[in-house]
Amino acid sequence: MQLEYHCLKGVDFKGHEMEVFRTVAEVQEKCEQIRFSGKSLAFVPTMGFFHQGHLELMKAARKIADKVIISIFVNPTQFGPTEDFETYPRDTEGDLVKAREVGVDIAFVPSVEEIYPEGFQTMVKVQGVTQHLCGLSRPGHFDGVTTVVAKLFNITKPHVAVFGQKDYQQLTVITRMVKDLNFDIKIVGVPTVREPDGLAMSSRNSYLTPQQRKSALCLKKSLDLATEMVSRGKRKADEIKRAVQELILNHPFTKIDYVSVCDPVTLENVDVLRGNTLLALAVRVGKTRLIDNCILSPSGPE
Numbered sequence: 001m002q003l004e005y006h007c008l009k010g011v012d013f014k015g016h017e018m019e020v021f022r023t024v025a026e027v028q029e030k031c032e033q034i035r036f037s038g039k040s041l042a043f044v045p046t047m048g049f050f051h052q053g054h055l056e057l058m059k060a061a062r063k064i065a066d067k068v069i070i071s072i073f074v075n076p077t078q079f080g081p082t083e084d085f086e087t088y089p090r091d092t093e094g095d096l097v098k099a100r101e102v103g104v105d106i107a108f109v110p111s112v113e114e115i116y117p118e119g120f121q122t123m124v125k126v127q128g129v130t131q132h133l134c135g136l137s138r139p140g141h142f143d144g145v146t147t148v149v150a151k152l153f154n155i156t157k158p159h160v161a162v163f164g165q166k167d168y169q170q171l172t173v174i175t176r177m178v179k180d181l182n183f184d185i186k187i188v189g190v191p192t193v194r195e196p197d198g199l200a201m202s203s204r205n206s207y208l209t210p211q212q213r214k215s216a217l218c219l220k221k222s223l224d225l226a227t228e229m230v231s232r233g234k235r236k237a238d239e240i241k242r243a244v245q246e247l248i249l250n251h252p253f254t255k256i257d258y259v260s261v262c263d264p265v266t267l268e269n270v271d272v273l274r275g276n277t278l279l280a281l282a283v284r285v286g287k288t289r290l291i292d293n294c295i296l297s298p299s300g301p302e
């Protein structure tokens with residue numbers, strides 16, 4: 001079944017109507033109407049292929065604002081030349097059904113040409129916090145993220161935008177951009193949603209073979225190990241990192257991209273844990289690159 005993206009007015013799910021737009025002009029006008037009517041608007045940008053993590057962001061958005069808009073856009077400028085832009089999983093029609101079910105009001109589903117028309121030549125770059133973690137292993141990635149998010153913010157002009165803490169550095173980078181460029185938007189972070197066995201939900205989990213899926217549990221296991229070490233009084237970052245690396249490499253198919261123990265605001269490495277500290281991981285399981293993180297609290301859980 002081919003959905004009419006242009007405007008899906010009249011589609012009713014449990015009494016809820018969701019409109020779907022694919023042009024900037026139309027969605028901009030719609031969002032303007034919402035603002036003009038005095039209603040608040042929360043925005044959830046995504047690359048689609050929805051899992052429960054995405055849906056929790058939308059539910060959080062619903063609680064915060066009168067109207068919820070999502071975008072589904074696999075953004076080519078945040079993928080490196082050897083990365084998985086072409087093969088990134090896509091299921092727009094299934095996504096629209098799920099979004100409607102959780103009460104999203106508007107879905108923006110633009111084409112690449114709509115976002116990057118001929119002649120496009122502007123990029124938004126955040127400096128400091130992009131120079132760590134994924135910024136090192138994925139050069140240019142965050143420039144793509146900040147550019148598309150800045151565009152989407154200008155298109156939708158939301159009061160609030162909701163992001164997942166699973167992509168901790170992305171949340172940090174966007175928060176920085178919003179502050180530095182005076183976007184009048186409140187950024188809200190939602191805790192990571194996990195599978196029952198602990199694996200952080202991710203669209204890329206669909207790449208994993210059953211054996212790799214088992215190995216992928218090493219990410220959450222190593223976050224738990226580090227948390228336990230800190231609760232036993234360990235404070236040296238090197239000691240924690242070594243234990244985490246060893247645990248990960250004891251699982252088949254794994255290759256460590258980074259294990260970082262760092263300041264949760266600046267993302268700079270720390271040697272000794274004093275206050276809340278971020279443990280962030282990027283691990284390849286087979287060809288699939290997975291990330292996860294947690295806050296280590298030397299003074300006990302917050």
Ligand code: AMP
Binds near residue numbers: 054057191192203
């Ligand atoms: P993506 O479609 O991967 O670009 O993700 C869209 C938004 O969903 C981002 O703000 C992500 O941080 C968030 N997200 C992805 N996976 C999860 C998860 N497991 N839990 C919470 N948020 C998530």
